[in-house]
Amino acid sequence: MDFDDSDKVARLRAQLSDFMRFHVEPANVAWHRDVAAGRYPSALIERLKSRAFSEDLWNLFLPSLGDDDPGQRLSNLEYAPLAEIMGRIHWASEVFNCSAPDTGNMELLQLAATPEQRRQWLEPLLIGEIRSCFAMSEPDAASSDARNIRTTIARDGDDYVVNGRKWFITGAAHPNCKLAIVMGVTGDHLDPNSTERHSMLLVPMDTPGLSIVRNIPVMHYHSPEGHCELLFRDVRVPVTALLGEQGKGFRLAQDRLGPGRVHHCMRTIGQCEVALELMCERALERKAFGRHLADYANIQDWIAESRLEIDQARLLVMKAAHRMDREGNAAARVDVSAIKLVAARLQTRIVDRAMQVFGAMGLTPDTPLSYLWTWGRAMRFLDGPDEVHLRVVARAELASAKAQAGRNAHHFVPPDALLGG
Incomplete structure (x- = not known):
């Protein structure tokens, strides 16, 4: 194993370090003041995002992109030292469109989305126009074993109907969060230990019946983007909202x-x-x-x-x-x-x-x-x-x-x- 940087990664490390030093770190106090005053997302984030985009410090985490998608197309090994640099300021990843849970959601959409789903959700995420969340863990289930998930996704004609409760859903309180990728049970007739019971749906955050119950503090710390409890009560989306195949969510x-x-x-x-x-x-x-x-x-x-x-x-x-x-x-x-x-x-x-x-x-x-x-x-x-x-x-x-x-x-x-x- 050779962990020496390639010329490309060495250049990006230097460029990213300079960006952090001259633009992100000096803005840290202002970011905290804005959040404390309820100004979130801070306007300075959008300014920094625009600058990072123009300098091609964007979507660094994605190894595979479309021909016209912005990003550097780095491998996991190439991206790792850049993630370390961004991690020095806990809010910095959003500046480079590299923050969780969007990173994982974009990877999921790349892997399984239909052309229409890509147009509606992946493309806006890739340019940082919207944010997203991933709704899997639940208060009434030991979610470390995803087979325990109880949220139901029931087929009803040309729709799926979602009922359940999720919590510690990162990013759900962000004003730009427009999409929840929801994992639930579609094959409840199968063996409870089966990994073929679960499916994923793309649910717009403004869908009737979906509500944010609360932003849960983590050891008394309130994250401005949220670690939220979500309630799904007869949330109805078209069958075209299914991500990938039914039963392949696990x-x-x-x-x-x-x-x-x-x-x-x-x-x-x-x-x-x-x-x-x-x-x-x-x-x-x-x-x-x-x-x-x-x-x-x-x-x-x-x-x-x-x-x-x-x-x-x-x-x-x-x-x-x-x-x-x-x-x-x-x-x-x-x-x-x-x-x-x-x-x-x-x-x-x-x-x-x-x-x-x-x-x-x-x-x-x-x-x-x-x-x-x-x-x-x-x-x-x-x-x-x-x-x-x-x-x-x-x-x-x-x-x-x-x-x-x-x-x-x-x-x-x-x-x-x-x-x-």
């Missing part, structure tokens, strides 16, 4: 997750880099008991451990992206579970150290640390809880061991050999 959901987890993990690594930089700066300037914090061995250990852990996580994510590009998303399933585990745990661990070095300030909005810790903790649920991914990795190890049963017998020494017999 498979589509699995296809959607792989690249998105690489994006999440690399943004997390960017945020961990910010936390480490802040920790080092604080340790060099703050004194306790007559010495700078940086002079204490335990603080030096935290800094060193953080550097090693970030670099290890980055290599693991790059490996997963490399496998995805070479062998496909399915072949990288275990690698993707591994990076999801490692990145979420990494973020809370490193940010926690930085907060400890900052003292009480680390708990306040004066630094980004408290928000970054909250987001890292949430990531241990997003795209599947830790336990699900541990199970995936463990099963792969056990399957490998089963396939090689007895191979390690030569490592065991008979007791009589130890006794000289």
Whole structure:
């Protein structure tokens, strides 16, 4: 595996870093002021989007585009370091039309949309004209196993009728969110353990019967774009709103997750880099008991451990992206579970150290640390809880061991050999 940047990626990294330094980072305070004042989406986002589009820093996450679609057509491995750079400011991805859940939704539409669905939904998403959300998880089901989903999608003549409740639906409160991709049960007569029971529908957000119940705070933090609870009460859409084939929604959901987890993990690594930089700066300037914090061995250990852990996580994510590009998303399933585990745990661990070095300030909005810790903790649920991914990795190890049963017998020494017999 060669993780050295190509000339194209090196150029894009430099260009994106400059854009972040000269345009996004100076706007960070204004963005927070606008959000606090209820001015969301902030006008500065649209100005920055226009500039990013004109500089061709757009749709960087999509490896495959139409001839006339804007973007760089990067592989997962090529995009990974760019996602890390964007992740340093948590709202920056929207500037480059690279924010979740739109990224995964665009990939889904590329994969399964009809020509008419592409015209109506994919094309506006590709140019950043609209936003979207992905409605899968539910309050009354253990949604880490998508087979538990209870929202019903019933055929009624030339329509589908949706009934159910979804929650923690990212992006649903964004004023530009015009589309919900909804996953529900169409084959309720099948075995409950079947993966052929679910389908996806393209539901406009202004469809009668669809309502936003609330924007759910995550550990008391309200995201302006929303992590919302949605109610679907006799929501009726034409059968042409079906995405892909009926009964293939579970498979589509699995296809959607792989690249998105690489994006999440690399943004997390960017945020961990910010936390480490802040920790080092604080340790060099703050004194306790007559010495700078940086002079204490335990603080030096935290800094060193953080550097090693970030670099290890980055290599693991790059490996997963490399496998995805070479062998496909399915072949990288275990690698993707591994990076999801490692990145979420990494973020809370490193940010926690930085907060400890900052003292009480680390708990306040004066630094980004408290928000970054909250987001890292949430990531241990997003795209599947830790336990699900541990199970995936463990099963792969056990399957490998089963396939090689007895191979390690030569490592065991008979007791009589130890006794000289």
